[in-house]
Amino acid sequence: xxxxxxxxxxxxxxxxxxxxxxxxxxxxxxxxxxxxxxxxxxxxxxxxxxxxxxxxxxxxxxxxxxxxxxxxxxxxxxxxxxxxxxxxxxxxxxxxxxxxxxxxxxxxxxxxxxxxxxxxxxxxxxxxxxxxxxxxxxxxxxxxxxxxxxxxxxxxxxxxxxxxxxxxxxxxxxxxxxxxxxxxxxxxxxxxxxxxxxxxxxxxxxxxxxxxxxxxxxxxxxxxxxxxxxxxxxxxxxxxxxxxxxxxxxxxxxxxxxxxxxxxxxxxxxxxxxxxxxxxxxxxxxxxxxxxxxxxxxxxxxxxxxxxxxxxxxxxxxxxxxxxxxxxxxxxxxxxxxxxxxxxxxxxxxxxxxxxxxxxxxxxxxxxxxxxxxxxxxxxxxxxxxxxxxxxxxxxxxxxxxxxxxxxxxxxxxxxxxxxxxxxxxxxxxxxxxxxxxxxxxxxxxxxxxxxxxxxxxxxxxxxxxxxxxxxxxxxxxxxxxxxxxxxxxxxxxxxxxxxxxxxxxxxxxxxxxxxxxxxxxxxxxxxxxxxxxxxxxxxxxxxxxxxxxxxxxxxxxxxxxxxxxxxxxxxxxxxxxxxxxxxxxxxxxxxxxxxxxxxxxxxx
Amino acid sequence: xxxxxxxxxxxxxxxxxxxxxxxxxxxxxxxxxxxxxxxxxxxxxxxxxxxxxxxxxxxxxxxxxxxxxxxxxxxxxxxxxxxxxxxxxx
Numbered sequence: 088x089x090x091x092x093x094x095x096x097x098x099x100x101x102x103x104x105x106x107x108x109x110x111x112x113x114x115x116x117x118x119x120x121x122x123x124x125x126x127x128x129x130x131x132x133x134x135x136x137x138x139x140x141x142x143x144x145x146x147x148x149x150x151x152x153x154x155x156x157x158x159x160x161x162x163x164x165x166x167x168x169x170x171x172x173x174x175x176x177x178x179x180x181x182x183x184x185x186x187x188x189x190x191x192x193x194x195x196x197x198x199x200x201x202x203x204x205x206x207x208x209x210x211x212x213x214x215x216x217x218x219x220x221x222x223x224x225x226x227x228x229x230x231x232x233x234x235x236x237x238x239x240x241x242x243x244x245x246x247x248x249x250x251x252x253x254x255x256x257x258x259x260x261x262x263x264x265x266x267x268x269x270x271x272x273x274x275x276x277x278x279x280x281x282x283x284x285x286x287x288x289x290x291x292x293x294x295x296x297x298x299x300x301x302x303x304x305x306x307x308x309x310x311x312x313x314x315x316x317x318x319x320x321x322x323x324x325x326x327x328x329x330x331x332x333x334x335x336x337x338x339x340x341x342x343x344x345x346x347x348x349x350x351x352x353x354x355x356x357x358x359x360x361x362x363x364x365x366x367x368x369x370x371x372x373x374x375x376x377x378x379x380x381x382x383x384x385x386x387x388x389x390x391x392x393x394x395x396x397x398x399x400x401x402x403x404x405x406x407x408x409x410x411x412x413x414x415x416x417x418x419x420x421x422x423x424x425x426x427x428x429x430x431x432x433x434x435x436x437x438x439x440x441x442x443x444x445x446x447x448x449x450x451x452x453x454x455x456x457x458x459x460x461x462x463x464x465x466x467x468x469x470x471x472x473x474x475x476x477x478x479x480x481x482x483x484x485x486x487x488x489x490x491x492x493x494x495x496x497x498x499x500x501x502x503x504x505x506x507x508x509x510x511x512x513x514x515x516x517x518x519x520x521x522x523x524x525x526x527x528x529x530x531x532x533x534x535x536x537x538x539x540x541x542x543x544x545x546x547x548x549x550x551x552x553x554x555x556x557x558x559x560x561x562x563x564x565x566x567x568x569x570x571x572x573x574x575x576x577x578x579x580x581x582x583x584x585x586x587x588x589x590x591x592x593x594x595x596x597x598x599x600x601x602x603x604x605x606x607x608x609x610x611x612x613x614x615x616x617x618x619x620x621x622x623x624x625x626x627x628x629x630x631x632x633x634x635x636x637x638x639x640x641x642x643x644x645x646x647x648x649x650x651x652x653x654x655x656x657x658x659x660x661x662x663x664x665x666x667x668x669x670x671x672x673x674x675x676x677x678x679x680x681x682x683x684x685x686x687x688x689x690x691x692x
Numbered sequence: 693x694x695x696x697x698x699x700x701x702x703x704x705x706x707x708x709x710x711x712x713x714x715x716x717x718x719x720x721x722x723x724x725x726x727x728x729x730x731x732x733x734x735x736x737x738x739x740x741x742x743x744x745x746x747x748x749x750x751x752x753x754x755x756x757x758x759x760x761x762x763x764x765x766x767x768x769x770x771x772x773x774x775x776x777x778x779x780x781x782x
Contacts, residue, residue, distance in 0.1 A: 088730055088731050088732065089731055089732065089733075090730075090732040090733070091732070091733045091734075091735050092727050092732050092733065092734045092735065093735055093737075094735075094736050094737060097720070097723060097724065097727070097734065097736075100723040100726070100727070101716070101719055101720050101723050104719045104722065104723055105715065105716055105719040107716070111706075112716075114706060115706055115716055115720070116720060118702060118705045118706050119702060119717070119720060120736050120738075120739045121705075122698060122701050122702045122705060123698075123739070124738075124739060124777055124780065126693040126697075126698065126701070127777070127781065128780055128781060129693075130693045132693065133693045133698060134693065134694050134695050134698070135695060135698060135717070135721070136695040136717070136718075136721075137717070137718060137721035137722075137725075138721045138724065139769075141771075143781060166778075166781050167773070167778070168740070168771070168773040168777065168778070168781070169771075170742075170769075170770075170771030172768075172769045175725070176721070176724070176725045176728065176769065177768075177769060179725045179728075179729050180725070180728050180729050180744055180767050180768070180769055181766055181767045181768075182729060183767065184764060184765055184766050184767060187764030187765065187766075188764065189752075189761045189762060189763045189764060190761065190762040190764075191759055191760070191761050191762075192751065192759075192760040192761060192762050
């Protein structure tokens, strides 16, 4: 790197490659270049396959200035040798930048920033230089036709020393991983794994440290170091993914517990005939976890249909008074499941903690599965995070609907045993249910436009706004259109207007006779006419003059400007505002040669 | 002089057959290419210097469409002939 290789070294390399002796290869290399030289002299052009083309170009004499003395000098014609590399060798040398491609810039890109940075580097052209840092992404990134690595690379190039900067955004993350221009491979790998956000920070440090090593190494070796790093990165990703999956089943049961408890109070609608077990269980759970309720109003939960049919069949055994009291049978299922729990456990007030987790037999887990579907629905409403995991555990433990019947049968027997506690706890659950209902109405995932009156009101408001906006747009359009060039015809040049104008009185007379008895109104706009009878000109606010017409149309000549025209026609450059206004010039300083500029007719106000 | 002529002339000079010379030429070219890829400068006395220079990225404007394009940075091979050979041409 950055070494000067002499002919002898080249010969050495050649001998090792081809197997000929060092002496022979030395002779060969010398002859090689001598032949080129000779051929250049004779033929003026030499082409060597794989290397390139040497050409002799004749440069004609020219007049110039001696740099030292400043005197005028004639540089004689001479010949110079040009070398055009072959595509093979050119690409080989350009390998560090091989992935780059030209990118179409959008207008928002700031060029000055780039040039300011690149200028100090312009003097040194050796490879080890830092690449210019182009920080603006927005404009360039819009080009969807360009591949992601290519877009990012020219745009966001950090110098080699800036690698350790770890930044969360995905856009810059692949760049960080490839801070060195010598590692095009990294770009591709990074593109393939764009979504690994969580592991990014850990990995970038790993990669950047690897890259640090890579910087000092030549290109090939740096690539080698990159690959194992990438492998490591991939490995990291995989391992974390596996971990996340594996942890779920372990926690699932515990979460099922939590869920279970949340489910229980749902069917707190007390019924005298309802088995006491259920109600006591309800009472217990309600007293413990009034805040956990998401089961509240089944009518609000839209996704319960899955659970409902499952439950509906075995529901027959359940006291039917329960059903009419609740809008869907969905709630009954959790209710039924609840009594299962008390049976193995003591019916006592329980803490919200997970002491029950140890005691849940496997059958409860089965019943839990069936309720998972409803529970998943409720979880959506519930703000308790732990409740979310049971949803995932659904994947791990597929619901076994066959066990449902058995469970319900068991529940029936248990329900009968304790009718007494039920009556006491009825009012409590009721009121608490009301609270819960209220809470449920403030869902985190509520259906948009949750209540009927709100929906219609909002819709009405939005439509009203839309209509208003539309009207405003139309009005603006009309106003602007009135002032548009097409509406205002210059009396000087337009051929149609002389044609139209003489017709006007004719037409008007006819129509007047028919319609209006009074005198024809010359100011009235005639719909047949393209041009308004009295065109209005844009006026300069606060100006002393009023633009009443177009005096003439001036074609810009070379070297002329609006200011010059103003001075020419009005004697003062300050009057350019009227010219600008009349012509509606966005960039008055950028008029082109030959551009037609209307010179206004001004009248003092 | 195209490639074939060059190879045959070179073969004549060194006293080998064209086929072998062709192989040697390829080997030499690979060697040169490898050295240049390592960003080394090759200096052949009496002939010239092969150098690798980095060109910074630049903004170019497409003349007809007036579209601004960003041309990425590149590494280019430059050849600077030595004075000896320049004099030979004159």
